[in-house]
Amino acid sequence: xxxxxxxxxxxxxxxxxxxxxxxxxxxxxxxxxxxxxxxxxxxxxxxxxxxxxxxxxxxxxxxxxxxxxxxxxxxxxxxxxxxxxxxxxxxxxxxxxxxxxxxxxxxxxxxxxxxxxxxxxxxxxxxxxxxxxxxxxxxxxxxxxxxxxxxxxxxxxxxxxxxxxxxxxxxxxxxxxxxxxxxxxxxxxxxxxxxxxxxxxxxxxxxxxxxxxxxxxxxxxxxxxxxxxxxxxxxxxxxxxxxxxxxxxxxxxxxxxxxxxxxxxxxxxxxxxxxxxxxxxxxxxxxxxxxxxxxxxxxxxxxxxxxxxxxxxxxxxxxxxxxxxxxxxxxxxxxxxxxxxxxxxxxxxxxxxxxxxxxxxxxxxxxxxxxxxxxxxxxxxxxxxxxxxxxxxxxxxxxxxxxxxxxxxxx
Numbered sequence: 529x530x531x532x533x534x535x536x537x538x539x540x541x542x543x544x545x546x547x548x549x550x551x552x553x554x555x556x557x558x559x560x561x562x563x564x565x566x567x568x569x570x571x572x573x574x575x576x577x578x579x580x581x582x583x584x585x586x587x588x589x590x591x592x593x594x595x596x597x598x599x600x601x602x603x604x605x606x607x608x609x610x611x612x613x614x615x616x617x618x619x620x621x622x623x624x625x626x627x628x629x630x631x632x633x634x635x636x637x638x639x640x641x642x643x644x645x646x647x648x649x650x651x652x653x654x655x656x657x658x659x660x661x662x663x664x665x666x667x668x669x670x671x672x673x674x675x676x677x678x679x680x681x682x683x684x685x686x687x688x689x690x691x692x693x694x695x696x697x698x699x700x701x702x703x704x705x706x707x708x709x710x711x712x713x714x715x716x717x718x719x720x721x722x723x724x725x726x727x728x729x730x731x732x733x734x735x736x737x738x739x740x741x742x743x744x745x746x747x748x749x750x751x752x753x754x755x756x757x758x759x760x761x762x763x764x765x766x767x768x769x770x771x772x773x774x775x776x777x778x779x780x781x782x783x784x785x786x787x788x789x790x791x792x793x794x795x796x797x798x799x800x801x802x803x804x805x806x807x808x809x810x811x812x813x814x815x816x817x818x819x820x821x822x823x824x825x826x827x828x829x830x831x832x833x834x835x836x837x838x839x840x841x842x843x844x845x846x847x848x849x850x851x852x853x854x855x856x857x858x859x860x861x862x863x864x865x866x867x868x869x870x871x872x873x874x875x876x877x878x879x880x881x882x883x884x885x886x887x888x889x890x891x892x893x894x895x896x897x898x899x900x901x902x903x904x905x906x907x908x909x910x911x912x913x914x915x916x917x918x919x920x921x922x923x924x925x926x927x928x929x930x931x932x933x934x935x936x937x938x939x
Contacts, residue, residue, distance in 0.1 A: 529632065529651075529652055529655045529656060530690055530693070531591050531594075531595055531628050531631070531632075531690050531694050532628040532629055532632050532652060532655075532656040532659075533655060533656050533658055533659040533662070534595065534598070534628070534659065534686060534687060534690050535594070535595075535598065535624070535625045535628035535629070535656070535659065536656045536657060536658075536659030536660055536663075537659035537660075537662045537663050537667065537683065537686075538598050538601075538602060538621050538624075538625060538659075538683055538687070539567075539571075539621070539622075539625050539659070539762060540659065540660045540663040540664070540761050540762055541602075541663040541667055541679075541680070541683060542563060542564070542567075542605075542618060542762070542763075543564070543663070543761055543762045543763050543764075543765060543766060544663050544664050544667065544668045544671075544766055544781065544784070545668070545671055545676070545679070546560060546763055546764075546766055546767060547766060547767060547770060547771075547777070548671065548676065549563070549614075552609065552676060553609065553610075553611045553614060554611075555611060556896060556902055557891075557892045557895040557896050557902065557904070558889075558892040558893055558895075558896045559611070559892075560763070560892060561763060561888050561889045561891065561892030561893075562615060562889070562892075563614070563615060563618050563763070564618075564762050564763040564884070564885070564888045564889075565885045565886075565888055565889040566615055566618065566619055566622070567618040567619060567621060567622040567762075568622065568758070568762070568881045568882070568884050568885035568888070569622070569882075569885050570619045570622035570623050570626070571622035571623070571625050571626050571881050572877075572878040572881035572882045572885060573878070574622070574623055574626035575626060575630065575874035575875065575877050575878045575881075576734070576737070576871055576874045576875055576878075577874075578590065578626045578627050578630055578874060579630055579870040579871035579872070579873060579874030579875075580730060580733060580734075580870075580871050580874075582627075582630050582631055582634050582870040583634070583733070583867065583868070583869075583870045583871055586634075586700040587630075587631030587632070587634045587635050587698070587700055587870075588631075588694065588695070588698040588699065588700050590627040590630070590631050591627055591628060591631045591691075591694045591698060592691050592692075592694050592695045593624075593627065593691075594623075594624040594625070594626065594627025594628055594631075595624065595627075595628075595687050595688075595690050595691035595694060596624070596687070596688065596691045597620055597621075597623055597624030597627075598620070598621050598624030598625060598684075598687045599624075599683075599684040599685070599686075599687030599688045599691065600620055600624075600684070601617045601618065601619075601620030601621035601623075601624060601684075602617070602621065602680045602681070602683040602684035602687060603680070603681055603684035604616070604617035604620065605617035605618065605621075605680050606676065606677045606678075606679070606680035606681045606684065607677060624687075629652075629656070629877060630870055630873055630874055630877065632652050633649065633652075633857060633861070633869075633870065633873045634869065634870045634873075635698075635700070636648050636649060636652070636861075637861060637866065637869065638700065638701045638702070639701075639702055642861070642862060643803065644803075645858070645861055645862075646799045646800075646802040646803040646858045647796060647799035647800060647803060648799075649799060649854055649857055649858060649861070650795040650796055650798050650799030650802070650851060650854055651795065651796055651799065653791075653795050653851060653854050654791060654792040654793075654794075654795030654796060654851065655792070657788050657791045657792055657795070657847075657850075658788065658792065660761055660784065660785075660787070660788045660791075661784075661785045661788040661789070664781040664782075664784035664785050664788070665781055665782075665785055667679060667682075667683070668777065668778075668781050669781075670682060672777070733867070733868055733871055734871070736865065736868050737864075737868050737871045737872045737875055738875070740864060740868075740872060741930055741932060742859050742860055742863045742864055742872075742932060743860055743864065743872045743875045743876055744875070744926075744930045745810075745856065745859065745927065745930040745931060745932060746856030746857060746859055746860045746872070746873075746875070746876030746879070747856065747875055747876050747878060747879040747926075747930075748856075748879055748923050748924075748926035748927035748929075748930055749809075749810070749813050749852075749853065749855055749856030749876070749879070749927055750853045750854075750856045750857075750876055750877060750878070750879030750880040751879030751880055751882065751883045751922075751923030751926065751927070752813060752817050752853070752879075752883075752920060752923040752924050752926075752927050753813055753816070753817055753849065753850065753851075753852040753853030753854075753855070753856075753880065754850060754853035754879070754880025754881075754883065754884070755879075755880050755883030755884050755887055755916065755919055755920055755923060756820070756821075756824065756846070756883075756887070756916050756917075756920055757846050757849075757850045757853075757880075757884075758880055758881060758883065758884025758887070758888070759884050759887040759888045759891060759916050760846060761784065761787070761846075762884065762888065763888050763891075764888065764891055764909075764912075765780075765784060765843075766780050766781075766784075767904070767909075768909050769783060769839045771904050771905075771909075772833070772904065772905065772906045772908075772909040773831075773833050773834060773835075773838065773839055773906065774833055774834045775834070775836060775839060779836050779839070780839065782836070782840070783836065783839040783840045783842075783843045784843055786840050786843050786844055786847070787843030787844060787846050787847040788847060789847065790843070790844045790845075790846075790847025790848050791846075791847035791848070791850050791851055792847075793847075794847065794848045794851055795851040795854075798812070798816075798851040798852055798854070798855070799851075799854075802855050802858045803858075806858070806862075809855045809856075809858065809859065810927060810928075810931055812852060812855065813852045813853075813855055813927065814924075814927075816848070816849045816852040817849060817852065817920075817924065819845070819848075819849060820845055820846060820848075820849035821917065821920065823841075823842060823845035823846075823849075824842075824913065824917070827842045828909070828910035828913055829910070833906050853879075853880050856876045856879070857873055857876055857877070859932075860872045860873050860876050861873070879923065883919050883920070883922075883923055886919050887915060887916040887919045890912075890915035890916070890918075890919070891912040891913065891915055891916060892912075893915075894911060894912035894914075894915055895908055895909070895912045898911055898912065
């Protein structure tokens with residue numbers, strides 16, 4: 529969970545530094561959006577390859593490597609003033625980030641009975657979101673109190689420490705002799721004998737995952753629940769609240785923190801709902817997601833500018849609705865062959881990040897069209913957010929089309 533929290537901190541750190549980045553790299557809104565778009569592209573499209581590696585080599589090794597890669601990316605970002613090098617650094621951060629959540633999701637079924645796994649999955653997501661608070665408050669304060677270099681080097685240093693801790697403390701399976709990539713954690717693999725994942729081969733694993741309706745449904749559940757939240761927290765939230773609403777940066781950081789606390793509070797509740805109403809998961813996602821978008825409609829049409837409470841309320845609404853994105857993972861964990869669970873979870877976990885990648889870049893393009901001089905106002909952000917609503921509607925349609933009418937209870 530700590531490694532995942534670090535990953536979320538690194539993922540969202542650039543969002544709270546986005547206004548500073550415009551000045552540091554002398555870029556416009558569309559160029560700023562490239563940072564998030566490419567970072568999310570690397571993160572999203574690394575999910576299946578990372579899932580294959582987790583299934584084969586085990587989560588501990590992938591967590592260690594991923595934390596080191598993120599640390600290299602943060603330190604590189606700290607010292608460069610080159611726009612292309614900075615983009616490469618964010619891509620490294622996206623690649624390292626891709627290992628954390630899938631590794632934890634692979635550890636849960638190895639250690640936890642399936643009837644408790646939905647709650648543990650939501651707790652992981654909820655605790656991990658504390659990383660957004662770390663980037664919005666202490667990291668942002670450190671960035672403004674010291675310098676760009678100090679802020680990002682500090683993130684890199686913490687990454688190295690957690691990589692070392694994961695290597696020492698994380699264990700792939702409760703069984704001392706079990707290989708984490710075996711079909712069942714309780715069945716040890718004989719020395720020198722190929723693992724189940726190795727015998728099946730990459731092509732067969734991919735064929736099973738890419739043709740599995742449950743995995744694709746999880747993909748669109750994640751897309752629907754997380755897309756708008758990704759766009760807001762990773763890039764455009766701080767500019768919307770500071771340049772659009774006219775709030776000072778510290779108040780905007782406070783609003784982001786309230787959203788994180790709301791997510792932490794509601795995550796376990798969503799996990800309990802998932803376990804109790806396992807055959808109504810899509811309806812739960814629909815209810816939370818539509819509620820969130822009614823909030824967005826109010827926010828951009830009726831919310832008063834220059835007041836903190838409006839930003840706080842919208843961040844709390846996002847915090848309440850975001851955790852439903854993880855409900856797709858519960859179905860993958862329960863219905864997909866254990867040998868493919870990390871790869872299947874990887875496909876599901878791509879949804880929200882691909883939606884965020886498309887939405888973030890589309891917002892930047894629309895902002896540039898509306899205000900080529902870079903002087904963005906509240907109306908500009910409202911028009912640009914139509915792109916995010918369109919992306920959400922596509923995911924909502926996909927979730928409906930891939931729904932499974934034949935729900936069966938896990939044991």
